[in-house]
Each structure stands twice: as structure tokens, then as C-alpha cells.
Amino acid sequence: MSESTFRHTAVTMSGRDPHERGRTATPLELLFDLTFVIAFGTAADELAHLLAAGHVGVGIVGFCFATFAVSWAWINFAWFASAYDTDDWVYRITTMVQMVGVIVLALGLPRMFASLEHGDHVDNGVMVLGYVIMRVPMIAQWMRAARQDPDRREVCKIFIVTLTVSQIGWIVLAFADTSVGVMFAWVVVLVLVELVGPFVAEHVRGGTPWHAHHIAERYGLMVIIALGEGLLGTTAALGALIDVSGWTTEVALLGVACVALTFGLWWTYFVIPCGDLLHAYRSRSFGWGYGHIPLFGAIVAVGAGLHAAAYFLEHHSELSATGTLLTVAIPVSTYLLGLFLLYAALTRTIDPFHLLLIALTGVVVAIAVVLSAAGLSITVTLLVLALAPWVTVVGYEAVGHRHNAEVLAALPEH
Numbered sequence: 001m002s003e004s005t006f007r008h009t010a011v012t013m014s015g016r017d018p019h020e021r022g023r024t025a026t027p028l029e030l031l032f033d034l035t036f037v038i039a040f041g042t043a044a045d046e047l048a049h050l051l052a053a054g055h056v057g058v059g060i061v062g063f064c065f066a067t068f069a070v071s072w073a074w075i076n077f078a079w080f081a082s083a084y085d086t087d088d089w090v091y092r093i094t095t096m097v098q099m100v101g102v103i104v105l106a107l108g109l110p111r112m113f114a115s116l117e118h119g120d121h122v123d124n125g126v127m128v129l130g131y132v133i134m135r136v137p138m139i140a141q142w143m144r145a146a147r148q149d150p151d152r153r154e155v156c157k158i159f160i161v162t163l164t165v166s167q168i169g170w171i172v173l174a175f176a177d178t179s180v181g182v183m184f185a186w187v188v189v190l191v192l193v194e195l196v197g198p199f200v201a202e203h204v205r206g207g208t209p210w211h212a213h214h215i216a217e218r219y220g221l222m223v224i225i226a227l228g229e230g231l232l233g234t235t236a237a238l239g240a241l242i243d244v245s246g247w248t249t250e251v252a253l254l255g256v257a258c259v260a261l262t263f264g265l266w267w268t269y270f271v272i273p274c275g276d277l278l279h280a281y282r283s284r285s286f287g288w289g290y291g292h293i294p295l296f297g298a299i300v301a302v303g304a305g306l307h308a309a310a311y312f313l314e315h316h317s318e319l320s321a322t323g324t325l326l327t328v329a330i331p332v333s334t335y336l337l338g339l340f341l342l343y344a345a346l347t348r349t350i351d352p353f354h355l356l357l358i359a360l361t362g363v364v365v366a367i368a369v370v371l372s373a374a375g376l377s378i379t380v381t382l383l384v385l386a387l388a389p390w391v392t393v394v395g396y397e398a399v400g401h402r403h404n405a406e407v408l409a410a411l412p413e414h
Helices: 027-052 056-084 089-118 125-148 150-175 180-203 212-245 249-269 274-280 282-313 321-347 352-373 378-385 388-409
Strands: none
Touching (some): 027 056, 027 212, 027 282, 056 089, 056 125, 125 150, 150 180, 180 282, 249 321, 249 378, 249 388, 274 282, 321 352, 321 378, 321 388, 352 378, 352 388
């Protein structure tokens, strides 16, 4: 073995082999993802607090902004790492700086939520600072790739230009005293500027050497991290009920409902062979990758809704029982519908059986809401709602797997 096997000396950033066998997530990537546990957890806690306080609209706006920023930051790192991870000391130090940026972004979330709750000004200065701290090292990474990977130099330059322009815009926005409407309008513009990079690079210039199965694994791991918020919400809800009534049958039923809901959401995601599909249809990666942003947000919102249920059980909520149930039912429905849409977009297929599953899932969610409106307890209605993802699970295991097999059999050879 060479000395570089044991030392993380600087190596040429020439791009990874997109067909590399056995490519998996690295320990550094897993460590990096831990910072997003904090960011997602903070966003979920803030949403649960505002929902319980009756500030539903403000909570949703702030949460969408927060989870979008967090997901956006993670996605850009994940795709670069899939293409250019050298795991040398330069790359490691740069990643550490980016982790600092994620932590700063997370620390800025409470101030952003509070500003939305108490006025018409968005205090996003700390958030933007964290985002810029994370993105500026990405510019350095792309400059390094442009210098050391001459075959893809033009692709790298596109990212350098769009990232530089957008970061200047974010810094200006952080110091600007604007209304909520103007701020979000500028956010849309800056996001579109950043989108130009990956869109043009992947569709016009041949793209970067990202690895299909590696990127699919990375997204799956982020889904698991987001699902962790559901388990945290479950713990909060159970703890609240135990404080009120002790260990009872109701506690057991609530625990079963919350864990079954989270487990069902996990099962539905991992029936999709994303790695194989992305390997065959690399040109469809853009929509699939960024289409996960609402999916991540919906999963995290489920955890926030379960936490809101804990506030309700503690009698510290302004929401009704039905309103509390909806804080879980709406993100669950959003996630399941989004998953079907992502699959349809990636495979370019519409299976009539999927439409049936969507309809049956809607019926289950509607029954839970109707039962809540009729006066049944939040525990019972959550137990009914927990069946929603299992409609897809049972449908897939009984019938839907055949469609999956047909799609895989029809994949073009590479």
C-alpha cells in the first residue's frame, strides 16, 4: 500500500467514476448529515410551537422557508460530493467549514420564526450568514474542480458564476430592511439564479460524474434523518400523555400509532429502486433531486405535527382536536402524493393501480378527520391516520411490485 492510503494527502480532483462498483456513503458524509439533524429539528420545534399557539399561517410560511433553505443546502453538497469527493485533507477541511455554516443557519431559525410571528419584517440575517458560510466553500470546491478536471472545466465555471452572483445577492438581502413580500420575492430570484447552474450543467454541458446508486443512498439516508423527527414527535406526544394519565392503554395505542405511521412512511420510500432508475435515466435527475425538497419538508412536518399533538394532550394548545390531527394528516398526505409523483416523473409511467392506492389513502385520511370532527380522541384518530401509508405498503407487496419489476426489466442497458 502507498503512503496516501494512510494519509489524507491532497489528490487531483478529476472526478469520480460514475460507474464505480461498491460506491457508498462515506463517514464524512454521515458526519456532515448530523448537522442537518439539528437544522430539521429546530425547524420542526418552531413549527410545533407556532401551531400550538394558533399562529398556523405564520408557522407554515416560516417552516417552508426554513426547510427549503436546509434541504437546498444539503442537496447542493450531496451532488458535488457524489461527483468530486476526494476525501483528502483539503476536502475534509472545506467540509468542516460547511458544517459550521449549517449550524449557524440552524441557530438563525428561531429568530426568523420569531420575526414572522411578531411583525412584518423577516429577521433572516443569521440564517443567511450560515448559508453563505456554507456556500462560499462550495465556490472554492468548484474552482478546484475546474482547475483539476479540464474535461469539465466549462461545467464547473457555470457553477462558479451562478454561486458567486447568488451569494452576493444573499449578502445584500441579509442587510436589507425589506417587507416579508419583497424578501420572499428576492429569495425566488436568487434561488432561480442558483438553479441555473445545475440545470444548464446537467442538460447542456454533459453534467458532472455523479454516481446514481451513491446519490440514491444519500437521499435515502436524508429521508431517514427526516423521519427521525417523527420519532422525536412520538416521544414528545407519549411523554405528554404519560404526564397526564400515566401508563395506560391509551398511551400504548398512541405509541403504536406514531411508530406505525413513521415506519409506514419509511417503507413506502424504500420500495422505489431509485439507484437503478437514476442509473438508466440520468437526464431525469434534476427533477427527482430537487423534487425531494417538499418531500423532506413533509416528513419533518409530520414530526412537528406529532409534537403539536403533545402540546394538545398537555392542554397547552390553541388548536382543536381536529386542527391538531390536520397538522399530521396534511404533511402525511403531501408526502405520499409527492412520492407517487416523483416515481411517475422518474419512470415516465402512470400505473392505474397507483391511482387506486392514492384514492384509498385519501379515504383513510378523510375517515380519520371525520372521526375527529365527530368527537373521537386524538389517540384514536391518529391510530386511524397511521393506516394511510400502509395502504401503499400492502398494495405494493400484494400487487404493485409487479409494476416495479416491469419498469426495471424495461430499463435501457448501459
